[in-house]
Amino acid sequence: MASQLFKKILVANRSEIAVRVMRGCKALGIPTVAVYSEADAHSKHRMIADQSVLIGPPSPRESYLNIERIISAARETGCDALHPGYGFLAENPLLPKACKEAGIVFIGPGADAMRLLGNKVESRVKMADAGVPLIPGMKGSSADIAQFEKAAESAGYPVIIKAAAGGGGKGMRIVREESQLADALAAARREAMNAFGDDTVYLEKYLSDPRHIEFQVLADHHGHCVHLFERECSIQRRHQTIIEETPSTALTDELRARMGADAVRVAQAAGYTNAGTVEFLLDKSGKYYFLEMNTRIQVEHPITEMVVGVDLVVEQIKVAAGLPLGDHLKKLSQRGHAIECRIYAEDGENNFMPSIGTIVHYSEPEGPGIRVDSGIMAGMDIGIHYDPIMAKLIVHAPDRSTAIAKMTDALEQYKILGVKTSRRFMIEVLNHPEFVAGRTYTSFIDDHMSARATGSDGHVALAAAVASAVAAAPVKVSSGGSRKSSVSPWESVGAWQIGDTIGE
Amino acid sequence: MASQLFKKILVANRSEIAVRVMRGCKALGIPTVAVYSEADAHSKHRMIADQSVLIGPPSPRESYLNIERIISAARETGCDALHPGYGFLAENPLLPKACKEAGIVFIGPGADAMRLLGNKVESRVKMADAGVPLIPGMKGSSADIAQFEKAAESAGYPVIIKAAAGGGGKGMRIVREESQLADALAAARREAMNAFGDDTVYLEKYLSDPRHIEFQVLADHHGHCVHLFERECSIQRRHQTIIEETPSTALTDELRARMGADAVRVAQAAGYTNAGTVEFLLDKSGKYYFLEMNTRIQVEHPITEMVVGVDLVVEQIKVAAGLPLGDHLKKLSQRGHAIECRIYAEDGENNFMPSIGTIVHYSEPEGPGIRVDSGIMAGMDIGIHYDPIMAKLIVHAPDRSTAIAKMTDALEQYKILGVKTSRRFMIEVLNHPEFVAGRTYTSFIDDHMSARATGSDGHVALAAAVASAVAAAPVKVSSGGSRKSSVSPWESVGAWQIGDTIGE
């Protein structure tokens, strides 16, 4: 049975993705081990693991990026497999290498495929050879600014600078004229170094208003590779998606089939195994270009799971255990429409400025077709050490307009207090006539959302009314018992336990 | 767009099904009106509705069964449609009749089809004519015990007495020998009168160890009728299911196709529209018999939604609005495996004795493929007035063994304190070797679960450790501010707000 796949799996990550991976392990009956930094002693991913190991101080370099410490945690606890999640070490080829040396199965691609695809420069060359369409730009990187200037001129401004080791918008800069090039190059290198420990960057033509379309692929160790259709990730701020959906409104069945076939071609050209994502840009004329392949489970994988009906983490584990792709992966279809909203600790009313603080209230939305993948709980501190993603809200509905209505309802139901989020901003994006019409592209937010009204005067009276009820609610302290201090959370709150008189 | 279907929908029910129906309305952008009894002023279904109307005292007869009051609530609030949920008036033909007279669309079948199918005796005759296989038994009911004795003799003991207006195990009695017949008849009549206001009962042959298999059907007002595959509801206590799953391990594709076609035949013979469920008993030889058709949305509808990928409440509303069945309903397939566990307020360790009390802690399980349809919140009182169903836990996974593991995990994650439930009992059923092997039938619990050990000695020390932490946690009362009583829930609890000293 399934429980024989692995004895125990170490999840080398934190927050929502660590929690989600552990749920996949549980569904296969496999015990899990969490690793955590000193800042995460009270984190949700630690709480739900069967075991946990402290791996170091808050700084990622000394904890979640510390390969040696993570491998030894896996050894100490008797793990025979390791899942990297996304971010941190997920796309660092040294991790699968270290796993191999330690006799631990890495749940992800091999180090060679990861190294190739992780280098955006090398992989461009490889994919050009495989006949996959590419955006015009530099063939390789360079330390010389003159090379960048030349390439920019030949591709034509605007151009974009990207980190070779990059992803998620970090180390990325759009350059609209030559005078900005030097500054942008320096900033991109600095960010790339901070984010990936590697400041190699390259340059491409910047497409105007493209859609970002990616294909999920899954490849086993027996030569089978399938794609699980597309995700559209066009709604971006800071070059990072905040709303994803599938199916894309831009794809015809014919275009979907061609792009899917190219996605499989990319994976096969790279000798890829396990789950991965092939990213394309799609321009207005229906031409598409290979952007990069992400060699990890993606933040937005749940929308594929809901529409295609697979559990990608379960499939990752099965592939890593050496099983061939199951029959259910050979007759895949898309059913209904799914949308994901990323819940970051950031202020949607103030330029997405990161927000830190304590979560003083937390309650999740619920209902059919609503899924929350979260890494937080009431009482947690959101600090400065890690990526500000707190949770992902995913809805699935029969069609796109129902999915939009359901997501709107779910975002309104979702209560998070103490740190700021972009919930209101995302509700407004989802209900913007251009979004409803399916006309999404990567500059959507800049073009359509910058002039939005953010007033809330109509709500202040309502808020004051609720605050009054909060202020008026008296404490009920336990009356009996020998220990006057024994008041459980329950005894101090609750609609049915309010005293007869108010305050003073 | 979808929001044009109805102006406003009144949900003539309470608890989890009222909540779930309202979620379906929200997904279509339709505002909802809750009705509630005096006992339900703080109920969840009232809280999430856009409007609510008090319809009477706690007694169902004076509130949720009061057609006149419900219709006038719909009129007062400007509703143009009404959804009955399940139970209460859901299968009472007087409700669609009253709706029609008031110019309100009833979201369910027509009164005639409902009346026919609601009468188990008449519908048996009709379905016999339509060529649907039936269990041997009485052709009609009778007030005369001699008729029951005669029918029992001809069918052969054991026999079963059922309420003509029945469903859900109420007014049902198995009779193994003639000497028990009179008592059983009286008890069944009494229960039927209490539950349905009609004490008509009839008698059938009792099949030994059958499986209970039902088919979901959906029929529009344009002559289209489809089935959405089966649900197996064999795990029963008190003749009422507590665990349901789909697909059934007992059906081959061929048998599934035959039964599905017969289900559609039943619906068509009855002139049925909207969502309904055709119930069959399946014996060990693969023979199946029509049992009854339920003319409502079923408690267990979510497992169909997860495996077939439809939203049945959304489809019900569309059908009621006069739309033809959508194209997505014409190419249906089953994907993965779903299980539902019903969370009743009853003691799984003590013969499923109903349990009343206040819910002093409530936290729901979460994760991919886990769905909770609940009608409760922390702080609610579970009283004696209504059916003790509190929530339904549904999981969806690629295959049956993964679904069992996921449900086990979800039941363990699900925390409900203050009233008893059968969570532990259900975990043990799900992991019983006979269940794992798929050998389920209606007497499964009697045969396999009666000798289970229910000790918990190994857990007492753990429980005492947690209790110690509860006892030791001091209150932190707000220190500042002008109002000494202003302590929010937050300020008295939380891992990060514990004082420095303990107790006394």
Next chain:
Amino acid sequence: MNKYQFICGSGKLDTSVEKSGQGWRVTIGESVYEIDPIHNGLFAIANGERRLFAAGVKHKGIYYIDLGRVQLELTEASDAASIGVADEQHKVKDKVFAPMPGRVVKVLVSVCDEVKERQQLIIVEAMKMENPVSAPAAGKVKAIHFAQGDQVDTESPLVELELP
């Protein structure tokens, strides 16, 4: 350090609690449990390598504890008397109570009947179901306080038995 004595069923357990980081260290005999309160009654427990997610709440003197698979109710020995909880072994078995408020739909025994342990005595209807009330021990029916049709609560005994 705080010390508690808890009663669970027929057993008693002594615990001692001290603060440990942001949570508690509880010692019971040889076993040590590290307990982190999370929020709103949820706790993470570590006992050696084992970790568990639990819920615990005190309500009207009873500690309700959910350990995932098993739910238990405990009382503090010092509270037990005042809130009317007796040790299991001393529980009075000669009075039979309804499990919940409801209506008597059938009385199955008469005064002076000899009854066996678990024999059904009375059927109470509540929550739309018929719930049998059984004898907690073998004995002889001494008194029946309600008749068919009566509304009953959980406070007054339905039946009194004379135990052998």
Next chain:
Amino acid sequence: MNKYQFICGSGKLDTSVEKSGQGWRVTIGESVYEIDPIHNGLFAIANGERRLFAAGVKHKGIYYIDLGRVQLELTEASDAASIGVADEQHKVKDKVFAPMPGRVVKVLVSVCDEVKERQQLIIVEAMKMENPVSAPAAGKVKAIHFAQGDQVDTESPLVELELP
């Protein structure tokens, strides 16, 4: 009946609260809100026909309120001074603070520079992102208290401006 005065942004609101059933009736001007506490900071609000589900919590003197689409933070006027919250219209705009602790990766202005409202002054890296810190109003840079590479918190001003 209790009376409160709340500050939200630049506005002030007077409310009066009285008990109503199991919840509260709040009056603000002509409007009446019926508020039912549910549990753990959740509230159901009715204002005439409208119903709304909200969350509200007081934490360190601030009332955090979630109304579904909109989240707001309020303070009681009587608390405002003691917890250091000033009315919006009197907010000091001549000191610029970091929005969160982090590291200065770039200083974009020099002392004596004239800056426009919203002009970027300093870039602080935190949470793996570069976050620009902008001028709250037009003015002249009077002092810069941190240099590239410095760790900064949210308590000490990064930049001081001379407002016209």
